[in-house]
Amino acid sequence: MQNRLLTLVETPFVRADVPQFQVGDTVIIHQKLLDGQKERIQTFEGDVIARSGRGVQETITVRRLVQSEGIERIFPIHSPRIARIEVKKAGKVRRAKLYYIRDRVGKATKIKGDVKRQVALDTAAKTLAIESAKAAAAAAKVETEANPTGESKRAAKRKAKAEATKK
Numbered sequence: 123m124q125n126r127l128l129t130l131v132e133t134p135f136v137r138a139d140v141p142q143f144q145v146g147d148t149v150i151i152h153q154k155l156l157d158g159q160k161e162r163i164q165t166f167e168g169d170v171i172a173r174s175g176r177g178v179q180e181t182i183t184v185r186r187l188v189q190s191e192g193i194e195r196i197f198p199i200h201s202p203r204i205a206r207i208e209v210k211k212a213g214k215v216r217r218a219k220l221y222y223i224r225d226r227v228g229k230a231t232k233i234k235g236d237v238k239r240q241v242a243l244d245t246a247a248k249t250l251a252i253e254s255a256k257a258a259a260a261a262a263k264v265e266t267e268a269n270p271t272g273e274s275k276r277a278a279k280r281k282a283k284a285e286a287t288k289k
Contacts, residue, residue, distance in 0.1 A: 146213030212239035
């Protein structure tokens with residue numbers, strides 16, 4: 123049982139945009155990294171082999187092969203450094219932890235696909251794409267209404283500056 127006070131303190135930090143996924147799924151983790159002054163996003167794609175903890179302290183272990191060498195990373199799900207998590211493929215496994223995959227090579231590391239959950243994932247991704255396209259179209263419409271001449275923001279600023287210097 124978890125302490126009620128801890129739960130009360132942690133709830134504002136729990137992310138609501140974490141998708142539903144299980145051990146065995148293939149996920150893409152978009153992680154924010156600092157390169158000097160700039161911030162960029164790097165992806166890490168692999169199979170979820172473990173999920174542990176709860177609340178803010180929940181973590182997942184993701185494994186992938188790079189040049190036939192297994193690489194595992196542990197990601198805190200609710201970290202602000204995680205930009206987003208995408209579920210690419212639903213897997214069907216019979217274990218809670220897939221540590222046995224570490225000892226396997228080649229086709230033995232394959233995870234069966236869960237067709238029913240994959241259909242649900244595909245429809246959710248499709249609706250998300252449609253919603254984002256509608257939002258982009260609405261933003262473009264607002265932009266064209268604000269700027270009916272179709273000139274860029276930079277050109278509009280230059281024009282305004284030139285008019286201000288004439289006066």
